[in-house]
Amino acid sequence: MVERKPWLDWLAHAILLLGVAVVAFPLYVTFVAATQTAEAIVHAPMPLLPGGHFIDNVTTALGGGAGAGSSAPVARMMWVSFVTAMVIAVGKIAISLLSAFAIVYFRFPLRQVFFWAIFVTLMLPVEVRIGPTYQVVADLHMLNSYAGLTVPLIASATATFLFRQFFLTVPDELVEASRIDGASPLRFFRDVLLPLSRTSIAALFVIQFIYGWNQYLWPLLVTTDESMYPVVIGIKRMISGGEAANDWNIVMATALLAMLPPALVVILMQRWFVKGLVDTEK
Amino acid sequence: MAAISIRKLVKRYGHGAKAQQVIHGVDAEVHDGEFVVIVGPSGCGKSTLLRMVAGLEEVSEGEIAIGPRVVNDIEPADRDIAMVFQNYALYPHMSVAENMAYGLKLRKMPKAEIDERVQRAAKILELGHLLARKPRELSGGQRQRVAMGRAIVRDPQVFLFDEPLSNLDAKLRVQTRLEIQKLHRELGVTSLFVTHDQVEAMTLAQRIIVMNGGRIEQIGTPEEVYGQPASTFVASFIGSPAMNLLPGRQQGGQFHIDGAALDVPPGVEGELTLGLRPEHAQLAERGWPLRVEMIEMLGAERLVYGKLGAATPFTLRLDATLPSPQAGDWLHLAFNPLHLHRFDAQTGLRL
Amino acid sequence: MAAISIRKLVKRYGHGAKAQQVIHGVDAEVHDGEFVVIVGPSGCGKSTLLRMVAGLEEVSEGEIAIGPRVVNDIEPADRDIAMVFQNYALYPHMSVAENMAYGLKLRKMPKAEIDERVQRAAKILELGHLLARKPRELSGGQRQRVAMGRAIVRDPQVFLFDEPLSNLDAKLRVQTRLEIQKLHRELGVTSLFVTHDQVEAMTLAQRIIVMNGGRIEQIGTPEEVYGQPASTFVASFIGSPAMNLLPGRQQGGQFHIDGAALDVPPGVEGELTLGLRPEHAQLAERGWPLRVEMIEMLGAERLVYGKLGAATPFTLRLDATLPSPQAGDWLHLAFNPLHLHRFDAQTGLRL
Amino acid sequence: QTEIHWWHAMGGARGEWVNDLARDFNASQKDYKVVPTFKGTYEESMPAAIAAFRAGQAPHILQVFEVGTATMMASKAAIKPVADIMKEAGVAFDPAAYVPAVASYYTAPNGQMLSFPFNSSTTVFFYNKDALKAAGVDKPPTSWPEVASAAAKLKANGSKCPLTTSWMSWTQLESFSAWHNVEFATKNNGFGGLDARLAFNTPLHLRHIENLANMAKQGLFVYKGRGNASDATFVSGECAMTTASSSIYGDVKKNAKFAFGIGALPYYPDVPGAPQNTIIGGASLWVMAGKKPAEYKGVAKFFEYLARADVASESHKRTGYLPVTKAAFTTTEASGFYKANPGTDVSVNQMIRKTTDKSRGVRLGNHPQIRTIVDEEFELVWAGKKTAKEGVDAAIKRGNEQLEKFAKTAKL
C-alpha cells in the first residue's frame, strides 16, 4: 500500500479475523452440537468443546433415527436434494445457453419481446407467485416428483441473462472468423461458444446448485411424500417440537450434512464461483 | 488468385430515417496477385469496405466481384477468401494446429491433407514448435503468425487483412511487416490490407487506396501517393512529419501568407495552399525566413519546429550531422521548385 | 524545485527465499530544474524506480533524496512531488476542475487560491472550456492535459511521469511531446520521465538514463547516448532503425565476419562487435559489399535490408531522392570512420 | 396390498406411537398397508392436506386437530363421513360405544359421526413435585390464586420459569371458559350456527388475562411460544408448572427426570359453578373423498382396529390421550392403571361430567386462524405492549373478521 503505517495493516487483519470469527461461530456451534448428546445441549449452557458423539449422531441422522418431528432418513433426503440441485443447475444452464444464443446471435421477429419476457423473470422469484404456480404444478400432476421440484425453479432468466452478457463480450471477430471458416450456427455454438463459456457455465453451476439445494418454500409445498423431502425441509420438520424438545444433536448433525455438499461445491469451485457472481453484475 | 472489382459500392447502416451512409459509392480494382493497402483515418470506412468484400457486411448498393463472380449474395465461407483480424480472432480454446485446421475440417477435407497443409503453413511461418500450444501461451507476434497461418492453409483466392499489425509493439510491427511482404512475394495471393498507419501502407503496398470520410481520395503506388498527393488530405496524411501546408495567396513570384511574402516560382495565381515536405527544405544563405521555436533530436536527424511569417507553422527536417539551430534563431530555407505542391484553397485538390 | 539524488538504490519484491531483486543498486542525480528521461525495455525497472521516488514503493536498500531531504520514510503526500500516470488516473467522478483542485483542497488551501491556481493551469493547458466536464467526456489528449494540470496546480518540487504518452495515438503523441517540452521550459520544474520509447526519450530529455535489467547502462545527453552509446544494448536500443551490429574479428585493417572480410580502419584487435548506424553508410563505387533483400519506402527515405557476407544482416537508410536499389542487387558501402563504433565481444561495453 | 395413506401431526413420543399403531395394524392383517406420514404440526399439516386435496393428492386419512373440525365439516364434498365408510365396509359401528363428550364433538347436527375420534385430550395441570417441595409448597395448587402464590415461592427459590402454558387459546380461553361455565363464543360456542361471535371479553376473562399479564411482568408466568412449544420446558425441568394437554403425559413420563404430578386445571373458586368441565382437544381422523371403495374398506378396518378396547386402552395409557370408547376406559380402569399412576385419571374425570350448552365444546370456522390471532395479540400482552383489555379486544375484533369470512365462503 501507499503509506507506511503498519498498524493499519494490523487493524485490517484484526477486523478480518473478527469477521471470520463471527461468520464461523454459528458453524462451529453447529459442529459442537453435533458431537454432543441431546441432554448435554438442552441443559444450558451447552458445552463449547466438541464431545464424543459425532459419529453416533451422524449415523442416527443418516439412518433416520429419532427426531422430535419427522424421522425420514437423511441419506434419502440428501439424495433428493442432490438430484434436485443437479437437475436445476444442469437444466437451467442448458435451456439458458440455447436461448441466450438465439437472442444474441440472431435477429428475428419478436426478438425484443422475447428478451423482455425473459428479462422480466429476472428478479421475480417463485415466491411471489407461489400459489398459482403450485396450482399449475398440481394440475400437471407434478407434485411429489423431481419434475415438480425442479422445473418451476428453472423458470427464471438469471442464467439466460448472464449468458447473454457473456456472449456479448465474446469478440465479434470470432463469429466472423468462424463464418469465414464455414461454420454453421450450430457448429459455431458447439465448437466455439460452448468451450468459451466453460467458466461461466461452471460459475452458474455453482450458483444454481446452491440455489437448488437451498430451496425451502417450494419443496415445502410440492412434496407431500416423505420420500421426496429434500434435506432442508427435513431439518425444518425435525424442529417442530419446541426448542427444548428437539434432538438438537441430531438436528445439528443433519444440518452439517445438509451444508456439506453445497459447501464442497463452493469451496472446490471457488474460483469460478466468484467469477460467475461478479459477471452476473454486468 | 483472383482480381477484386468494387463497383459503385455504397454502404448504409440502419434503416429508413435513421439510415446512415458510411461508404459513398466507391470504385476500385485490385489486380490479380496484387497487394493493395487501404489507408485512412479512423472511422473513414476502411473496415466496412473490407468486411463487405469478406461478406461480413451486406452490400447496400453496388457490386463486388472476386474473379469473375459477383459475390454480393455469396456466404463468406463460399467466397474463397481468408481474413486476418486486428485482434487475431484465434479460437482461444483450440491449439494452434486446431485453429489452423478448423476451416479445413469444416470443409470435410481428409485428415491427412489437413495435416499436411498445417505442417506446410507452420513451416513457412516458423510455427512448427508451437503447434500444440493454446493462443494464450503465445506472444503477440506469434499469435499474429498463427492468424496468418489460418489464412494460408485455406489457400484462398484472396487475403483480407484488417489492421493485423496494430496490436504489436513497434519492433515487432516492423519485423512482421517484412514477413508479410516476404509471404506475399512467395505466395502471390491477391491481398487487401487495411491500416490507418501510413508507414505500413507505404512499406507494404504495391498500390495504396487512400480513403477519407467514406470516399476514395487517391489510388496509386506509394511513390505516386507520396510524390503527387491528389489532395491536401492525402498530402498531410501520408508522410511523417506531415507535409507543411501553407494557406495563402499567390501573386506573381510571391506567395503571401499572414505576415510575410515568400518567394516562389510563378504559377496559378490567387488563393491556394502551398505544400512542402519537411525534408525538402534546406538551410541556405537566403530564402524563406523561419523563426525557430523548438528542436527535437531524433538521432539521425533533427526536427526543427518554427513559424513562417506571423503564425504559419513550418517543420523542417535536418540531418543530425548539421549543427543544431537554437530556439529563437532565424533560418533561411531553400528548396527545389519541383518539390513544391499546389492545392486548390477550397477543394483541397491538387492543381 | 529540487535536485533528486538516488544512491545505491536496491528494490526487492517479496520476502525471504521468494525475494526477487528488480533494481540492483542504482546511482543517479537529477539536477535542479533538469528534465531527465528514464528509458529502457519493458520490465527493466523504470516504473519501479520512479515509484520509489514517488514513495509508492518502499526502498529496499539505498537512499533517495529530494533536495536536501532523504525521503525514504516520508509519505508520498509529503514529498512535494506530483505524478502523471500512464492511464492518467483521473478521478472519474470528479469534474476536470475538481480533479485539479482535489490535492489543494486536501491541503486546506483557501478556496480563492485554489480557483486561481486551477484557472492558471487551465489557461496554460488550454483547458478553460472543459473545466466542468467529467473525464469520460474528454478525448485522450484532453485527459492527458488534465492529468498534467493536476500536477501543475500543486506547484511541486518535482514532476514524475510514468509513460504519460503511451495511451495517445501517434499524432497526439508528437503534439503532446512538444507541449511537455514547452511546459518544462516555462515552469522549469525538475522532471523525471519514464518511457520505453526511445524517440520520446531523445526528443524530450536533457539527459537520458538508459536502463536494462534493473541496472543503468548509460546516463548522458541525447547526443551522447546516440553518438557514443556505452554498450551494444544502448546502441541497439537508441535509434531507429537500430544500429547495425556486426560480430566478428578484427585483424589489422580487416574485420572478419562470417563469409566476408570487410575493410576497416585499424584498431583494437580480436573478437569484437562493430557498430554502424543505417544512416551512416553511403552508396559508393567500392566498399563493403551488401546484397539487397528487401526495400521499404518510407516517403522521405528508403530502408534497404540486406546481408553482409553470408548471413550478417545490415540495414541501410537511403534518401528517397536517390534511385531505389532492387532486391538482389549488390551495393557497395562507404562510411566515415568516425561513425564506426567498437564494442567488447563479451561484455558489450564500448571500447 | 392396498396402501392407505395417513397424514398426521404427531411428533416425538407421539410419533412413535402412531408408527407403532400402523405397524401393528399392518402386521395384524395382510390386505392393507397403512403408511403414516408426519406432516408437521397441526397448523402445518391441515393446510398441507387441503392444498394436496386441491391438487388431487389428498391422503386417505387426515388427522385434523379439533379446531379444524368446523372447516372440515363445512367442506362436505371433500370428506367422507366415517359413519358412511363403516357402513359401506360392513364394519360394525356403534357411535354409542364412544365416550359421549368426544363423539358429540365430531358428530354432525343430524347425528352422523363425521370423523373418527382418534386422539382426544383435554387441558390439565402438570407440576414438578420436586421443585414445589424445594420451594416450600407442600400442597399442589388447584386454584389460580394458589398457582400465583406457588409461582411466587418458586421464583423466590430461584426458578426462572415458575409457570408456563401451551396452547394459549385452548387452555386459557376455550377450556378456561368451559371450566368456568362461561361462553367462549356466542351461539353455544358456535354449535348454534355460523353467525356466532367471540365472547371472551367478560370480566372473568379479562381478570384472568390481567392476572397472567401481571405474573408475566413479575416473571412468575413465562411465555414459551405458540402451540405446544412450551411443553418441552416442563419436561426439561425449566418450568415448574404448566397448563397443557393431557397428552404430554407420555413424553413427561418417559423423559422427565423429576417427580411430577397431574392436577385438574386451576380455576377461580369465587366463580359460581366452577369448575364445570373442560373441553376436548387433540384431533380426529378425517377420511377424504374421492378414493376407491377398496381403500375405504381398508380405512374402515383400520378404524375398527383402533377402536378395539385393548388397542384404545393401550393408546390411552401410553399417551395420556383420553380413552376413545367406554370399553377402553373400563379396560384401563380394570387394569389398575389409574391407581398405579396417580393423576392419569384427572383428564377422564374432567371430561365425564355433565356438560352445559356453554361447556360442550367449541365449533367455529377458521378456528385455527383465530388461535393464531389470539397468540399474536396475547404475545403483545405478555410483552407489556398491550393491556389485557386491548389484547382481548383486538383478538375478538380480528377473530370475528375470520368468522365473518368463513360464514361467507361456507354458505356458498
Added chain:
Amino acid sequence: MAQEKRVVFRSRWLPWLLLAPQAAVIGVFFFWPAAQALLQSFQQQDAFGLSTEWVGLANFQALLADTSYLDSFKTTALFSLLVAGLGLSISLLLAVMANRVARGAGIYKTLLIWPYAVAPAIAGVLWLFMFAPSIGIVAYGLRALGFDWNHLLDADHAMALIVLAAVWKQISYNFLFFLAGLQSIPRSLIEAAAIDGASPWRRFWDVTFPLLSPTSFFLLVINIVYAFFDTFGIVDAATQGGPGKETAILVYKVYHDGFKSLDLGGSAAQSVVLMVIVVSLTVLQFRFVEKKVQY
C-alpha cells in the same frame, strides 16, 4: 459493452427452436401462474377450492384496509433496510480490509465464503438454536451479561434475530462483490490520491467509495430482493412471524395467508403487489446498469 452483435447468423427457424425450451418453461411456470395470480386476486375461494366467486377489487380493498398488511409493509421495509444496511456495511468493511492486506486476502475469502452455501432455512435453524431463550448458547451468554434475551416476546429481539441470520447468510455474497469491485478500481487512482495528500480515510470516501457506487447499487438491489424473498426460510424457521406479527414480512404473509390461512384471493392479491414492486426494482436496476457504463 456492445449491446448488439455486429454480425449475426441468418436463419428463419433456428432461433425459434433454440428459444422453445426456455419459452415453454417460463410460459408454463412463470407467465401462466403470474396471470393466474392476477386472476385469483379478483376471486374468493373457500379453503378446499370447491367454490369460487368473483369479487372485483375486494381483495385489494381488504388488503389496504388490513392494518396487519400495512404493518407487514413496515416490517418488511425495516427488515430489508436493516439487512441491506448492515449486510452491505459489514461486508464493505471486510472487503476493504481484505483488499488492503495484499497477503492473505485469498484465505480470508475462503473463510468468509461459507455461509453462502448454507440454506436460509438452515441459517434460521442455526441462529434459532444459538438464541433459543432457554437452551441457546448465545442467549445464555447474554443472560450471563445481564441481558434477558427473549425473542418469543420481544419484537426487537425477534427482529434482531432474523436480521442477524439474514445478514450472516448474505455477507459472503456482498463481500465477494465488494472485493471484486475494489480490485477493479485502478491502483493508480488510489496512488494519485495518496500523492494528492489524501489519508486512507479520505481516499476511501473521496475516491474508492464513489467508484464503488455501481457495485453498491447493484448489491443494494440484490440485497433488497434477498431480504424480500430469500429470507422466507429464515423467518419461518426462527420466528414464524412472531411475536405478534412483528416479524411477518411480506413474503411470509403471502405464504401464511395463502397456505396456512387458506385465503387464496388475498394471497394472490399480495402476490400481485409484490410482483409490481419487484418489476419496478428490476427496471430501476436495469436503467442504472445501462447508465453506469460511464466509469
